[in-house]
Amino acid sequence: MKNKNVTFLTQAAMIAAIYVVLTYVFAPFSFGEVQIRISEALTILPLFTPAAIPGLFVGCLVGNILGGAILPDIIFGSIATLIGAIGTYTLRQQKPVYGTLPPIIANIVIVPFVLRYGYGVALPIPFMMLTVGIGEVASCLVLGLVLYTALSRYRNTLFHPAV
Incomplete structure (x- = not known):
């Protein structure tokens, strides 16, 4: 049981870090209306x-903070990823x-409202959804x-089957 928890936590932390x-590395086009x-x-x-x-949620949360996002973006952008x-x-x-x-739909629905009401972007919401x-x-x-295709070959070695 302990090994399973350590594996889970390690995988989550590595995914968050990546x-x-x-x-952060691709910040110039990781934020904004486009x-x-x-x-x-x-x-x-x-x-x-x-x-x-949890890895994606924490990663998005920290990535938004380090990227200089405003609080509504940090909260709702991370919730969209979750x-x-x-x-x-x-x-x-x-x-x-x-x-x-699911991530495509969640971000299409949530992020344009963050852009409009958080950042004051004046573009129409349907256009920002696009x-x-x-x-x-x-x-x-x-x-x-x-990524899925590349990782599928290593499913049993990269992702411990007990998790």
Whole structure:
């Protein structure tokens, strides 16, 4: 039991750290009304391990803080990632492409309102839903499925089966 908890915590921490690094390194296009957050490709990881759920949430939270986001963005952007991660985990028995949909949808619904009411972006919300959606499709669907394909070969060695 102890080994299972350590594995879970270690996986979550590593996923959070990678999310933060990717968000910070690619900060110039990780924020704003037109954004492609490369770190969102990691939202495919709940298909491999439930540890990705807290890992993605904490990673997004810390990434937003380090990226200079305002409080509503830190809170609601991180909640969008959490919702997406939980949704992806619940679809883990389906085709991997379905696992990309919850984070895309959560961010399309939540982030434009953060941009409008948190940052005062004057663009129409439906337009920001489109721009955020395009970025999420590029990150979660395209890059996420590339990551899924690469990691699938190592599922049993990278992600301990007991978790």
